[in-house]
Amino acid sequence: xxxxxxxxxxxxxxTVSGWEAATISVLAVIFALALFSIIFVLAGVNPLVxxxxxxxxxxxxxFGLPPTINRFIFLLFxxxxxxxxxxxxxxxxxxxxxxxxxALCAFAVLYAFGGKASRSADLPAEIVIPLMLxxxxxxxxxxxxxxxxxxxxxxxxxxxxxxxxxxxxYWLVSFMIKEGGPFxxxxxxGESFELPASVHPPLFNDVAFTLLLALxxxxxxxxxxxxxxxxxxxxxxxxxxxxxxYAGVSTVKISLLVxxxxxxLAGLAGYHYFAAVPGVFKIARNYGQIGDLAFYGxxxxxxSLADPLAAIPxxxxxxxxxxxxxxVQGQLGIGFGIDYALLGVLMxxxxxxxxxxxxxxxxxRNVQLEERLxxxxxxx
Amino acid sequence: MxxxxxxxxxxxxxxxxxxxxxxxxxxxxxxxxxxxxGEIHAILGENGAGKTTLMxxxxxxxxxxxxxxxxxxxxxxxxxxxxxxDLGIGMVHQNRKLVSAHTALENIILGHxxxxxxxxxxxxxxxxxxxxxxxxxxxxxxxxxxxxxxGEKQVVEILKALYRGAKILILDEPTSALAPPETKxxxxxxxxxxxxxxxxxxxxxxxxxxxxxxxxxVTVLRQGKVTARLETEAATEQSLAKEMVGREVIFRLERVKxxxxxxxxxxxxxxxxxxxxxxxxxxxxxxxxxGEILGIAGIxxxxxxxxxxxxxxxxxxxAGRVILDGTEITHIPTLERWQRGMGxxxxxxxxxxxxxxxxxxxxxxxxxxxxxxxxxxxxxxYRDIRKLTKEIVAEYSVATTGPDCKAKTLSGGNLQKLILxxxxxxxxxxxxxxxxxxxxxxxxxxxxxNKLIEAKxxxxxxxxxSEDLDEILSLSDWVxxxxxxxxxxxxxxxxxxxxxxxxxxxxxxxxxxxx
Numbered sequence: 001x002x003x004x005x006x007x008x009x010x011x012x013x014x015t016v017s018g019w020e021a022a023t024i025s026v027l028a029v030i031f032a033l034a035l036f037s038i039i040f041v042l043a044g045v046n047p048l049v050x051x052x053x054x055x056x057x058x059x060x061x062x063f064g065l066p067p068t069i070n071r072f073i074f075l076l077f078x079x080x081x082x083x084x085x086x087x088x089x090x091x092x093x094x095x096x097x098x099x100x101x102x103a104l105c106a107f108a109v110l111y112a113f114g115g116k117a118s119r120s121a122d123l124p125a126e127i128v129i130p131l132m133l134x135x136x137x138x139x140x141x142x143x144x145x146x147x148x149x150x151x152x153x154x155x156x157x158x159x160x161x162x163x164x165x166x167x168x169x170y171w172l173v174s175f176m177i178k179e180g181g182p183f184x185x186x187x188x189x190g191e192s193f194e195l196p197a198s199v200h201p202p203l204f205n206d207v208a209f210t211l212l213l214a215l216x217x218x219x220x221x222x223x224x225x226x227x228x229x230x231x232x233x234x235x236x237x238x239x240x241x242x243x244x245x246y247a248g249v250s251t252v253k254i255s256l257l258v259x260x261x262x263x264x265l266a267g268l269a270g271y272h273y274f275a276a277v278p279g280v281f282k283i284a285r286n287y288g289q290i291g292d293l294a295f296y297g298x299x300x301x302x303x304s305l306a307d308p309l310a311a312i313p314x315x316x317x318x319x320x321x322x323x324x325x326x327x328v329q330g331q332l333g334i335g336f337g338i339d340y341a342l343l344g345v346l347m348x349x350x351x352x353x354x355x356x357x358x359x360x361x362x363x364x365r366n367v368q369l370e371e372r373l374x375x376x377x378x379x380x
Numbered sequence: 381m382x383x384x385x386x387x388x389x390x391x392x393x394x395x396x397x398x399x400x401x402x403x404x405x406x407x408x409x410x411x412x413x414x415x416x417x418g419e420i421h422a423i424l425g426e427n428g429a430g431k432t433t434l435m436x437x438x439x440x441x442x443x444x445x446x447x448x449x450x451x452x453x454x455x456x457x458x459x460x461x462x463x464x465x466d467l468g469i470g471m472v473h474q475n476r477k478l479v480s481a482h483t484a485l486e487n488i489i490l491g492h493x494x495x496x497x498x499x500x501x502x503x504x505x506x507x508x509x510x511x512x513x514x515x516x517x518x519x520x521x522x523x524x525x526x527x528x529x530x531g532e533k534q535v536v537e538i539l540k541a542l543y544r545g546a547k548i549l550i551l552d553e554p555t556s557a558l559a560p561p562e563t564k565x566x567x568x569x570x571x572x573x574x575x576x577x578x579x580x581x582x583x584x585x586x587x588x589x590x591x592x593x594x595x596x597x598v599t600v601l602r603q604g605k606v607t608a609r610l611e612t613e614a615a616t617e618q619s620l621a622k623e624m625v626g627r628e629v630i631f632r633l634e635r636v637k638x639x640x641x642x643x644x645x646x647x648x649x650x651x652x653x654x655x656x657x658x659x660x661x662x663x664x665x666x667x668x669x670x671g672e673i674l675g676i677a678g679i680x681x682x683x684x685x686x687x688x689x690x691x692x693x694x695x696x697x698x699a700g701r702v703i704l705d706g707t708e709i710t711h712i713p714t715l716e717r718w719q720r721g722m723g724x725x726x727x728x729x730x731x732x733x734x735x736x737x738x739x740x741x742x743x744x745x746x747x748x749x750x751x752x753x754x755x756x757x758x759x760x761x762y763r764d765i766r767k768l769t770k771e772i773v774a775e776y777s778v779a780t781t782g783p784d785c786k787a788k789t790l791s792g793g794n795l796q797k798l799i800l801x802x803x804x805x806x807x808x809x810x811x812x813x814x815x816x817x818x819x820x821x822x823x824x825x826x827x828x829x830n831k832l833i834e835a836k837x838x839x840x841x842x843x844x845x846s847e848d849l850d851e852i853l854s855l856s857d858w859v860x861x862x863x864x865x866x867x868x869x870x871x872x873x874x875x876x877x878x879x880x881x882x883x884x885x886x887x888x889x890x891x892x893x894x895x
Contacts, residue, residue, distance in 0.1 A: 015786070229758050232742070232749050239735045245694060246724070246732045247746040248715030 010359040021305060021357060028353035029317065032346040039341065043334050050328055057331075058324030066206035070277045072319035074269050074290075076214045078297025079304070079311045080221060081144075081266035085158070085258040086306045087225060089238035090151060092259065093298065094162025095266040096291035097169035098140035102270025103283050104176055105139030106132040107183055107192055110199070116183070121196040128199045133271055140267020141260045143169060148259025152252035158259070170288060177283050185282065192274075192283035201276040208276035210268070217265065221308035234258060269294065293322070296343075303350045305357075318343065383452045383468040383547040386417040390452075392579050393438075393469075393548050398447035400433050407433035408444070409604040415548060417577040420570065422591045422612075424584050425601035426624050426821030427791050431583045434601070435550060438581075439471045440464035451548075470541025474552040476533045480526040484519055488540045504543075511542055514576075515569045530680060531562035538569075549573070551582040555590055556819065559679035560849060560882045567594050588617045588822075600624055625823045636833050638671035640857075642705075644810050644841035645691075650700035652690045660686035662865040663700065666858075668810065668841040673832070675856030675873075676845045678885050683865035684845040685727065688814040691843070692724045693717050705809060715750055723747075723808030725800055727815040727845075729792070733799045736788030740780060743787045744769045744802045772801035776831070793824030800828060804835055811835055814845045829855060849882060861885045 016024075037047030057064035081095040109132045110116065113123050143165055150156040176183045177192040185191050202209045225231040236244040237254045245251060273290055274283050284290070296318055304310035325339025383392055393415045400408040407430045415421045425431045436442045438449070440458030449456055451467050458464045461471070478487045489504045505521055512518065519528070519535045528536065534554065541549055554570075555563045570580055571594065584591055591598060591612070598615055600608040600623040608623040646667040654660035661683045668674045678684055689695035691702060693714035702710045704720055718724075726732040734743050745765050748754045754761050754768075769783040776797040780790060787795060796816070803811065813832060817825040832855060836842055846852050852859055859876040861868045861884035868884040 227759050227762070229749050229755050229760055232745060232760055235742075236735060236738070236746065239737050240731065242728075242732045243735045243746070245714065246692070246726060248713070248718055248750060250713065250715075 006363050009362045009364065011362045013358060013360045016357045018307075018310075021310070024353055024356045025303065025314070025350060028350045029346065031353070032349035035349065036342050036345045039338070040334075043338070045332050045334060050332060050334075053328045053331055054321065054324030056324075057327045058320035064323060064327060066278075068316075068320045068323045069207045069211060070272075071293075071323055072316045073208060073210050073214045074273050074277075074293070075296055075300060075315040075319050076218065076311060077265050077269035077272060078294045079300040079315050080217060080297075080308065081140075081262040081269075082297045082301035083304075083306045083308060083311065084221070084234070084262040084265070085148075086301055087238045088234045088254050088258040089241060090148075090255060090258060091159045092144065092147070092162050092262050092266075093159050093295075094144060094147060094165050094169075094263070095269070095297045096294040097162070097166035098143050098263040098266035099270045099273070099291060099294045100166075100169040100173045100287065101139040101143045102136035102267025103274045103287070104173060104183070104270070105135040105267065106271040106275050107176075107283060109135045110193075110195065111183060115196045115199065116186075116193045119194050119196055121198065123196055123198045125199045129201060132199075132275060133268065136267040136271035137264035138267070140270065141264040144259040144263020144266070145256060148256040148263075149252075151259070152255030158255075166291075170291065173283060173287055177287075183283065189285065191285045195275055195281040199275075200281065203278055206278050208272060208278070210272040210276050213268070215312070218308045218312055225308070230257070266294065266297075299347050299350075303347075318346075321346065386452070386547065386577050388416075388418045388577055390417045391415070392417050392452055394450040395434075395438070396448045396450065398434065398437060398444045398449075400430075400437060400442060400444050402433075406604050408437065410447070411601070411604075411606055413599045413606065413609065415579045415581055417547075417579055418574045419597065420574060420580045420582070420595040421597045421599065422582050422584055422595040423599050423601065424588075424591065424620060424624055426823060427793055427819075428603075428821075429601040429624070430604040431601060433604075435471070435552060435583055438464070438550060439469060465544055465546075468545060468547035469550065470538075470544060470546025470548065471550045472534060472537045472541060472552060472554065474556065476537060478525045478533060478536060481524060483522055483524055484528065484532075484536045484539075485521040487525055487536055488521075488543050490540075492544055508539055508543055511539055515542075515572045516565065517569055518565075529562075530557040531559070531566070534558070534566070535569075542573075546578070548579045548581065551580065553584060553819075554582050555584075555587050557680065557847070559847065559885060561886060562679075563590065570594065588620050591620065592617060602626055621822050624821070636837060637857075638837050638839070640672050641670035641839060643667045643669045644705060645843070646701075646703040647691075648701045648703075650687070650690060650702065651698045652686050652695055653698060654686055660865050661690065664862075664865070664867055665700075666860060666867065666870060668843060670809075670839040670841055671836055672857045673836055673842040673844055673855050673873075674858045674860060674870075675852035676843065676860050676862050676867075677849055677852040677881055678845075678847065678862035680847055682862050682885075684814065684862060686865075687862075688724065688726065688812050688843075688845055691812055692722070692726075718747065718806070719750065721806075721809035722812070723803040723806060723810065724812045725796075725803050725814065725816055727818065729796050729799055734787045734795055736786060738787055740773065740778075740783045740785060740787060740790075740798060741766045741769045743798065744772060744805075747802050747806055768805065772798065772805055776801040776827070793820045796820060796828060797824065800831055804831065807838070808835075808840055811840050811842045812845075813842060815847065816844070817846070817848065817851060849878060849885075853878060853881065863887045 033051060040047040040050045058068045059065060078095045081098060082092055085092040109128060113128055115121050115123055146165065147158045147161040150161055151158040175181050178184065178190050183192040185193050225235060233249045233254055236247055237249055241251060274280055300311055300314045300318060304314045321343060322339055325342050328334065329336065329338055386392055391414050395411060395413055398408050398411040411434060423431055433442065437444050440461040440463050456467060485501060485505055488508055508521060517535045517539065519532045525533060525536065554566060558566060574580060592615065595612045598610055598612055598620065599606055600620065602624060648665050649663045650661055651663050652661045664687065666674060676684055686695060690697050693712065697710050701708055704722060709717060730736065741762060745760065748765055749760055754764050766783055773780060773783060778794045778797050780794065790798065817828050820828065832842060844855060853876055856873045858870050859873055859881055860870045861881050863885060
């Protein structure tokens with residue numbers, strides 16, 4: 001491309017450093033917001049005002065910040081559920097299903113301790129809460145483990161299996177909480193019984209304690225991939241299954257492992273969302289919408305290049321935009337769905353900007369038309 | 381077309397001052413050469429000497445930064461390979477560019493202007509059969525390409541170029557994947573083509589004797605420059621290798637007699653299936669002792685790959701036993717085999733032997749992550765492995781920017797040195813080396829072979845699988861030709877005669893008949 005006496009050329013790059021990747025992502029976000037301002041203008045809203053409202057509500061408002069962080073924790077668990085299998089070259093598209101089953105298992109613990117009886121039932125929190133965490137992780141792990149086992153042992157496509165299990169899990173929740181299901185709310189409102197007050201989780205300014213868990217897991221995963229034997233085996237399998245087999249890595253073990261661990265973390269999201277986020281404390285009637293949000297884990301995972309630490313800012317941004325976007329919709333009287341549209345534009349832009357992970361734009365003096373024609377760049 | 385009518389000795393193609401730069405390297409530096417009608421003009425060079433770049437320029441895949449190409453006395457510019465093809469240049473790639481689910485005939489007419497919208501297969505078949513008869517090619521035109529042997533695929537590519545009207549044929553490593561009888565046939569065909577005033581340009585990194593046998597002239601490239609331009613009559617194998625490598629190269633390896641000891645590997649009646657489900661290995665038995673090299677000679681696809689994989693535990697044994705150091709290991713997992721002192725240098729060095737997106741350190745880790753010395757409490761001690769990697773890089777003179785660069789930045793020869801160094805650094809009791817020098821240049825080949833001999837002197841047993849008969853004959857203490865999954869015999873290395881082994885590779889049991 002020619003710009004005056006300069007020309008813009010795309011140069012292939014072999015590697016991209018963490019800082020370069022971060023810069024590219026930030027530029028992509030700015031580009032997406034600029035692009036989306038057209039929509040705001042068309043809706044008769046000053047885009048700068050809209051963005052200021054979104055960001056200030058999501059990140060600087062005492063009512064907006066806690067929901068943002070709680071949403072962020074949820075997204076981060078779902079992102080890990082994607083990242084771990086992805087590092088082994090496998091695709092987990094089943095975080096929604098694992099999230100549902102995780103939630104069911106957490107409530108099964110309550111049920112077993114008689115928590116269904118009344119909101120004022122007195123349950124031993126120091127036993128029940130850890131058990132709920134454990135059960136939700138176990139539930140997600142078992143559901144995802146099915147896909148991992150089938151993939152490793154029989155090479156059955158894990159994308160199809162995890163996706164299909166989503167439907168099974170979705171209707172399983174429906175069976176359990178609606179129409180006389182065992183977890184049905186006594187009031188019969190198509191939702192589960194409520195969490196007894198005695199097992200409400202520890203909260204810090206309305207932020208669930210699972211924040212520490214999620215951040216701790218991010219650090220641990222980062223260490224796992226970079227330094228441990230298991231992490232090495234996962235990465236080797238992800239880059240070249242044939243080479244990993246040659247190195248003595250068992251395909252069956254790795255497939256099972258990554259799905260079990262990934263599923264366990266999506267399961268924890270089930271505990272988090274329905275039993276630790278203030279104001280919810282039950283498996284809500286619209287649990288399917290929350291399940292759909294779980295799929296943002298895929299996008300966050302891809303954008304962060306499957307790096308558990310890089311996933312933190314990405315998930316935070318997405319969480320803030322969903323919470324802030326919903327808020328400005330009401331505040332500025334914009335049509336319904338603008339928050340989802342904004343996320344959509346952002347996702348496409350971030351993914352499209354990954355082009356720059358592979359190519360570096362170079363601006364140089366235009367030497368000669370002759371040479372330009374002979375250029376062997378990406379546009380050839 | 382400019383080359384419609386040419387007389388013997390006319391200059392059909394001339395390259396003047398071809399220069400091509402890539403970031404950081406000058407791949408071609410003012411290269412001049414010319415080809416005459418009816419001439420075989422070989423271009424020689426090691427990996428990285430600039431052959432591929434030059435080839436791609438001649439075929440229109442790259443445009444030179446400087447320099448001109450003249451065809452039949454006209455200055456031409458290739459915008460794409462299509463221009464080159466239209467001007468009479470045919471290219472036979474080393475990595476075959478054929479559609480494997482289509483028949484040979486369909487592949488040949490693909491892209492031909494006559495093919496048009498309605499295929500006249502009958503006419504095409506008749507015309508192609510004429511070409512076959514004329515130049516002595518035998519290939520079943522109705523067979524699907526995936527059913528063809530490597531040599532036959534090459535014939536299909538040559539026919540494709542000829543049918544398209546090529547007058548100048550560029551051959552990329554024409555004999556590297558061929559067995560001796562196939563090579564012989566190909567050379568006869570090439571000579572028949574030169575009688576029809578075609579110009580043949582083979583690009584070659586190794587197999588120098590063949591260059592000497594058939595070519596008229598040779599141009600040698602080194603580091604992007606032409607270092608020698610000579611009549612073949614005036615050249616010797618020594619002199620060509622010296623021009624290519626830039627120093628003297630020792631060709632004949634003395635077979636080193638190492639002290640042989642205990643048997644390390646015993647294989648009894650081993651049988652396994654190929655990926656497609658047929659018997660690839662039909663009851664193979666042999667044994668290897670300390671300090672011995674057993675060379676399995678064979679044309680590719682006769683069960684060598686499956687043999688290597690079943691021994692490495694990467695393929696299920698259907699019957700038979702494998703005994704390593706007195707313990708049966710027929711069904712144990714791959715990892716345990718490495719821990720018990722087996723080492724494996726696979727033929728697929730890019731796809732199996734290494735991971736391109738891993739650093740050299742991480743690639744060395746492939747053979748060490750399970751080792752207590754380098755991995756304690758589940759944590760890999762990359763610092764120690766990094767030190768080890770540096771040692772391997774130094775000892776095996778791997779040309780690289782450092783231990784942290786990615787393996788995909790290494791050339792084939794350097795990657796192979798790294799893999800071999802990594803495997804041998806574990807001091808394996810038994811080494812399986814599958815095609816260890818395939819595609820390597822003269823210098824790297826010499827290096828790898830010397831390392832095998834060194835390992836043998838240190839009492840390792842070595843199973844060498846190679847398609848290069850000279851390599852097998854010069855290195856092996858025992859030579860076992862393999863044909864259709866069966867060993868045709870096991871002959872002591874000193875008694876193995878080229879003709880006899882060659883015949884056995886083609887299926888002769890007694891080894892008495894010659895081809």
